[in-house]
Amino acid sequence: MNYAVVERRGVAAGGISLDGVLRILGGRRVLDGVSLEIGLHERLGIVGRSGTGKSTLLSLVAGLDEPDHGLVTVGGDATAEGRLRRCALMPQRDGLLPWRTALDNACLALENAGLGRPEARAAARPLFARFGLEGAEELRPARLSAGMRQRVAFLRTLLAGKDVLLLDEPFGALDAITRGELQDWLGDALADQPQTVLLVTHDIEEALRLCDRLAVLSRGRIATILEVDVERDVTDPAFVELRRRALEAIE
Amino acid sequence: MRRWLPPLLLLVALIGLWELVVRAADVPDYLFPAPSAVGTALRDDGGTLGAATLVTAREMVLGYVLAVALGLSFAVLLHFSTALRRALLPLLVVSQTVPTVVLAPILAILLGYGIGPKLVVVAIVCFFPIVVNAVDGLRASDPELVRMMRTLHGARWNIFRRVEFPGALPMIFSGARVAATYAAVGAVFGEWAGSSEGLGFVMLQSQPSLDTAIIFASVLILSLLALGLYGAVTLAERLLVPWKWEEAHA
Numbered sequence: 001m002n003y004a005v006v007e008r009r010g011v012a013a014g015g016i017s018l019d020g021v022l023r024i025l026g027g028r029r030v031l032d033g034v035s036l037e038i039g040l041h042e043r044l045g046i047v048g049r050s051g052t053g054k055s056t057l058l059s060l061v062a063g064l065d066e067p068d069h070g071l072v073t074v075g076g077d078a079t080a081e082g083r084l085r086r087c088a089l090m091p092q093r094d095g096l097l098p099w100r101t102a103l104d105n106a107c108l109a110l111e112n113a114g115l116g117r118p119e120a121r122a123a124a125r126p127l128f129a130r131f132g133l134e135g136a137e138e139l140r141p142a143r144l145s146a147g148m149r150q151r152v153a154f155l156r157t158l159l160a161g162k163d164v165l166l167l168d169e170p171f172g173a174l175d176a177i178t179r180g181e182l183q184d185w186l187g188d189a190l191a192d193q194p195q196t197v198l199l200v201t202h203d204i205e206e207a208l209r210l211c212d213r214l215a216v217l218s219r220g221r222i223a224t225i226l227e228v229d230v231e232r233d234v235t236d237p238a239f240v241e242l243r244r245r246a247l248e249a250i251e
Numbered sequence: 252m253r254r255w256l257p258p259l260l261l262l263v264a265l266i267g268l269w270e271l272v273v274r275a276a277d278v279p280d281y282l283f284p285a286p287s288a289v290g291t292a293l294r295d296d297g298g299t300l301g302a303a304t305l306v307t308a309r310e311m312v313l314g315y316v317l318a319v320a321l322g323l324s325f326a327v328l329l330h331f332s333t334a335l336r337r338a339l340l341p342l343l344v345v346s347q348t349v350p351t352v353v354l355a356p357i358l359a360i361l362l363g364y365g366i367g368p369k370l371v372v373v374a375i376v377c378f379f380p381i382v383v384n385a386v387d388g389l390r391a392s393d394p395e396l397v398r399m400m401r402t403l404h405g406a407r408w409n410i411f412r413r414v415e416f417p418g419a420l421p422m423i424f425s426g427a428r429v430a431a432t433y434a435a436v437g438a439v440f441g442e443w444a445g446s447s448e449g450l451g452f453v454m455l456q457s458q459p460s461l462d463t464a465i466i467f468a469s470v471l472i473l474s475l476l477a478l479g480l481y482g483a484v485t486l487a488e489r490l491l492v493p494w495k496w497e498e499a500h501a
Contacts (some may be wrong), residue, residue, distance in 0.1 A: 064398050089402040091395045098494045099417045108413065109403035142498040160403045 015040045016061055016164065016196065021070035023056055030056045031067070032220035043190065043197040045207025045228075047218035048250060054200040055092075057217070058166050062087045062196060075166060088160035094153040096141040102152045103128065103137040108249045109160035124159055130153055131189065147178045154189065167199045171206065183209050187232075204246045205234060214242075215251040223249040267302040281461035289471065292464035299453060300465070304472050306449040310366060310441065311476060314373025318430060321374065322381030323423070329382075330389040330415070343382065351376050351437065355444035369441030369449075376437035377430035384426025388419030421495055424488040431484045435477040 005070060016038040038044045046054050059065040060072050063083030072220040074083040088109070096105045103121055106128075110120035128137055131151050143151055150227040157165055170186070171179045187210055190197060200209050207214050214226040226246055230238035266286050272278075273285035280288045293300065329336040351372060358368040392415045400410045442451025450469045457465040489496060 059398070061400075062402050064401060089399050089404055091399045093395075095393075095396055095399045097396070097414065097417070098498060099420075099492075108400075109405075112400070112404040112406070112409045112413070116283060139495055140494050142494065156403070162402075166402070 045210045045211035045214045082155045087164040088157045088162040090157040094149040094228040106155045166198045288464045289467045292468045303450045303453045310369040310438040314370040315434045318374040318377035326385030355405040355440045372441035373437035376433045380426045380429040388422025397442035431480040435473045
C-alpha cells in the first residue's frame, strides 16, 4: 500500500500524527521527541518497559493532556477538544462501574451522549450475543469473570462510536490462559471494525498478534518501528525473528 | 443470629448483675434504681413516656433528614468549587470546637420554644460527619475512571452523577450512620434548652422529684430510638448500595 496515500486519508479522518512531541512530568522527559504517523484504520502497537511513557502518549492522543512541545493531531485536529471528540479510551484494568450491570456499563457512552436509558440498552443488547456475553447483561461486574469484564469494557469503548480506539494494556491484569483467549477474541472483534486502533502493551507477542505495525518506545523515544508482515503464528520463524528484533530494541 | 448472641448474652448478664448488686447493697431507687424499678417506671408511666417518645422521635427524624439534605447539598457545593472548599472546610472543622450544648439556649432565644430550635440543634450535631464523609467520598473517585469518562462523551455533570456520586455513596452512608447516633443527643440538648414536651423534658421534670427510675427509662428509650435510626440508615444503605454487599459476597 502506498503509505503517503494512507497518511493523507488518515489526517482527513481518524488518522493520528505526532510531531516532535515532548512531555515533561515531574522534571523528567517522559516523552522526548516522539514523531509518529498512524494511518486511518491502522492498528499500531506501542510496546516498551513500564514507565517509558506509553500511557502518557495515549493521554496526549486522547486529548486528556497537552505536550510541552510539538504537535499531536487526530483527524487533522490539533486541539485537545478535537482529539477528545475522536478518541475512546479503554483504561488499564477494566474501569467498569461496580454499581452498573454489564449492559448498563456498556451503555455508558450512549447515555453520556444523551440517549435515554431504554434506547441505549436496546442499542447495546444485540452486541452482547455477538461478543460472547449472552446472559451476562444484568450481572454487576463483581459477578463477572475477569475475561468477561474485559469484553464488556471493550464493548463500552466501541459503543462510544469514535474513530479512534485507545487500548491501554487491556489484558495486563489477566492470567496467561485468559489473556491468550481474549487476544484471539479481540483480533476477531477488531477485524470487523473500521476504527484506528492504538494498543499500548508491555507484551510484545500481544502486539504482534493484534497489530499491523509495532512501535518500540524506549527512554521516551521511538527506538524502532516494525511492520508486522508475518503469519500471526507464534511458532512461525518469521514471527519469532520479529519478536527478537522488538525485544532487542526495548533493551 | 450468631453475631448477635455474644453481645446479647453479655447485656443480659450485666443487667442481672446490676439487679443483684442494687438489691444486695440495698441502694435506694432515687440514687440508683434496679432494672426491675426501671421496668416498673416504664409500665406505670407508659402514657407520659409514650407521648414524650413520639415528640423526641419526631425531632430526631426531621432534624436528621434536614442534616442529610443540607449536608449533602453543602458537600456537593464544596466538591464543585475548589475555592469554597479551601475557604469553608477549615472553618467547618473549627466550628466543631463550639459545644452544641452552649448553642441550644441561644437557638431557643432566637427561634422560640417550638420544634424549630430542636430541629436546628439535631441538624447541627449531625451535619459535620455527613459533610466531611461526603466531601472525602466525592474526591476519592478513581482518576482513571474520570479520564475514561471524558473520552466517552462524559460532560462534567455526567461524570458527577454516573461516577463520582455513586462511588461516594458508601462513604456518605458511613457518615450518615455516625450522624444517626448523634441525633438523640441533639434532640435532648434542644429540649433541655427550653421545651414543655419530649423525653429530655420528662428527664428534667423527674430530677427535682428524684424520680430516677423514669430518667433511666427515658435514657433506655433514647438509646432504642438512636438504634432504630441507625438501623433504618443501614437498611437504606443495603437498598441503595447493593453492589457493595454483592462484592463482599462474590
